[in-house]
Amino acid sequence: MTNNFESLGLSKTLLEAVESEGYTNPTPVQEQSIPPLLAGRDVLGVAQTGTGKTAAFALPVLQIMSRSKTKGKRYIKALILSPTRELAAQIGERFSVYGEHLNIKHKVIFGGVNQNPQVRSLQKGIDVLIATPGRLLDLINQNHIDLGRVEFFVLDEADRMLDMGFIRDIKKVLKLLPKKRQNLLFSATMPKSIANLAGSFLHNQIMIDVSPKEITVDRIKQKIMFVRKADKRRLLTHLIKQEKVRCGIVFTRTKHGANRLVKQLDQSRINAVAIHGNKSQSARTKALAGFKDGSIAILVATDIASRGIDVDGITHVFNYDLPNEPESYVHRIGRTARAGRSGIAYGFCDESESGYLIGIQQLIGYEIDAEVNHEFHFSGAIPKPGQKPGKIKEKKPSNKKRQNTNKPKNYSKSKRNNNTTNRNKSQQSRSNKNFSRKSNYSRNSNNR
Numbered sequence: 152m153t154n155n156f157e158s159l160g161l162s163k164t165l166l167e168a169v170e171s172e173g174y175t176n177p178t179p180v181q182e183q184s185i186p187p188l189l190a191g192r193d194v195l196g197v198a199q200t201g202t203g204k205t206a207a208f209a210l211p212v213l214q215i216m217s218r219s220k221t222k223g224k225r226y227i228k229a230l231i232l233s234p235t236r237e238l239a240a241q242i243g244e245r246f247s248v249y250g251e252h253l254n255i256k257h258k259v260i261f262g263g264v265n266q267n268p269q270v271r272s273l274q275k276g277i278d279v280l281i282a283t284p285g286r287l288l289d290l291i292n293q294n295h296i297d298l299g300r301v302e303f304f305v306l307d308e309a310d311r312m313l314d315m316g317f318i319r320d321i322k323k324v325l326k327l328l329p330k331k332r333q334n335l336l337f338s339a340t341m342p343k344s345i346a347n348l349a350g351s352f353l354h355n356q357i358m359i360d361v362s363p364k365e366i367t368v369d370r371i372k373q374k375i376m377f378v379r380k381a382d383k384r385r386l387l388t389h390l391i392k393q394e395k396v397r398c399g400i401v402f403t404r405t406k407h408g409a410n411r412l413v414k415q416l417d418q419s420r421i422n423a424v425a426i427h428g429n430k431s432q433s434a435r436t437k438a439l440a441g442f443k444d445g446s447i448a449i450l451v452a453t454d455i456a457s458r459g460i461d462v463d464g465i466t467h468v469f470n471y472d473l474p475n476e477p478e479s480y481v482h483r484i485g486r487t488a489r490a491g492r493s494g495i496a497y498g499f500c501d502e503s504e505s506g507y508l509i510g511i512q513q514l515i516g517y518e519i520d521a522e523v524n525h526e527f528h529f530s531g532a533i534p535k536p537g538q539k540p541g542k543i544k545e546k547k548p549s550n551k552k553r554q555n556t557n558k559p560k561n562y563s564k565s566k567r568n569n570n571t572t573n574r575n576k577s578q579q580s581r582s583n584k585n586f587s588r589k590s591n592y593s594r595n596s597n598n599r
Contacts, residue, residue, distance in 0.1 A: 159177060159182065159185045162217070165213060165214055167252070168252065169210070169249070178361075179202070180202045180203055180204050180359060181203050183196075183359045183361075184207040184359055188207075188212075189211050192355070193334045193354050193357070194357050195335075195336050195349050196359040197338060197340070197358075197359065197360045199485055201485045204307075205241070206249070208305050208337070212229050212279065213249055215302075217253050220254070224276045225276030225277055226278075227278070227280045227298060227301055228279070228300065228303065229301065229305070230303070230305070231281045232282060232324065233283055233307050233308065237435065237439065238308065239259050239281050239282065240261075240436075242259070243257060255278045255279065256276070258272045258280055258281070259281045259282070260281070260287065261282065261283040261285075261286050262289070262432075263432035264433075266289075269290070270295050273295050274295070284317045284321065284324065287324065298327045300329065301328050301332055302332055303335075304328055304352075305335045306334075307337050308337065308338065309338040310340045313344055313345065318344075325352055334352055334354070336348070339481070339482060340478045341360075370488035371484050371488045371493070372495045373520065374496070374497050374498070376497060376522050377501075377528055377532040378532065379502070379531075380501040380502070382527040383499050384412065385527060387401065387499070388416065391416075396448060396466065398448065398467075399450070399465065399467035399468065400450045400452055400460070400465060400467070400469070401423075401449060401471050402453070402454065402470050402474070403452070404472035405472075406428065409427050412471065413425045416451070422449065423447065423448070423449035424441060424442070425438070426450060426452045427453040438450065443462055454474065454479050461489075462489075465494065467497070468484050469496075469497045470497065471499055473507040474507065474511075475507055477510040478514065500532050501529075501532050502531050506538060509534050509538055509539065509541065
């Protein structure tokens with residue numbers, strides 16, 4: 152078993168960068184990924200954020216690219232595709248640190264901000280491009296980006312990409328890349344959809360599996376608290392104040408719920424800020440900066456942050472709303488207990504979420520300890536014996552009329568029957584009218 156970075160085959164310059172960052176021993180994903188990537192192999196990795204996977208692909212990419220000098224204007228040799236702005240920015244920060252003493256230029260591009268500074272950097276020439284799919288394709292369509300000479304392609308957080316609806320964008324990008332290149336796909340989970348995607352562009356790849364359960368369970372103390380939905384806010388406020396939380400993340404299911412909770416916490420004199428997809432990039436950057444420097448104690452987030460925040464020192468994670476996707480639970484609680492530290496993760500389960508709890512416990516393979524000795528305990532939220540896991544909610548088609556365009560079987564027969572019924576009703580109506588007129592005529596005759 153490898154005990155140091157030197158034995159992985161890294162250059163002296165990169166070893167110095169790793170040492171200056173305080174890295175001592177490589178993580179499992181680094182140990183298993185770096186040698187084959189340096190050898191030019193494709194890699195398929197199953198690993199969540201917090202396992203050191205950014206270094207696992209950034210270090211080999213930098214080393215391979217530093218072997219040869221670019222003659223003339225720089226061009227994009229490596230493309231790293233990320234699902235969120237925050238994760239893209241973090242990858243960019245790591246490239247800055249690891250490549251500080253290398254003559255390699257990188258740029259991070261994403262939407263939500265003015266594109267002009269990004270375009271100017273691209274025009275000057277770069278070696279590594281870190282991008283979110285939307286802005287990447289937008290600038291490609293404007294002829295600001297050429298992917299025709301990419302030698303190294305990294306698809307990070309592939310399952311999150313698919314969750315966010317980026318599969319078509321990914322396929323468009325793949326068509327623009329040269330056939331001869333080195334590929335790396337990282338995903339926290341490996342459902343069939345990801346396996347199919349990997350099979351479409353990885354060649355003779357090495358499979359690396361770093362199970363999220365092995366990474367998170369040992370260092371994170373988990374507790375489930377059964378509570379009425381109406382009491383969740385009071386329970387959260389109580390825990391934050393009782394445990395004097397100075398660096399914690401609260402996860403909600405919706406953006407509106409995150410905004411509302413921040414206002415409620417503010418009323419309880421708890422300094423909190425929300426981060427989600429509807430926030431502008433400047434607001435998200437400001438919120439993260441305040442959270443990192445300690446001026447903001449509580450970050451209230453949707454799942455966009457579960458894999459996009461790498462902040463040391465997070466002591467508490469609160470699942471204010473249990474996620475309807477069991478895998479998201481693992482990613483959420485993984486925001487704490489980083490860099491060898493310990494942490495605690497609370498889950499609030501109301502009467503509508505017991506099925507989600509069942510699914511989470513089936514995924515991680517054991518029952519989470521329940522904390523019942525609190526004033527807001529509600530036994531009605533405890534899962535019933537034999538209860539099945541809750542299903543992932545599917546988005547309903549927005550055009551309801553389109554759903555009804557398929558004619559049912561025996562449509563023509565049904566239509567004929569309806570027409571016959573309508574004719575009978577019409578005849579009956581006319582008969583009733585005639586009868587009414589006759590009756591009126593009879594009455595009128597008698598009245599004459």
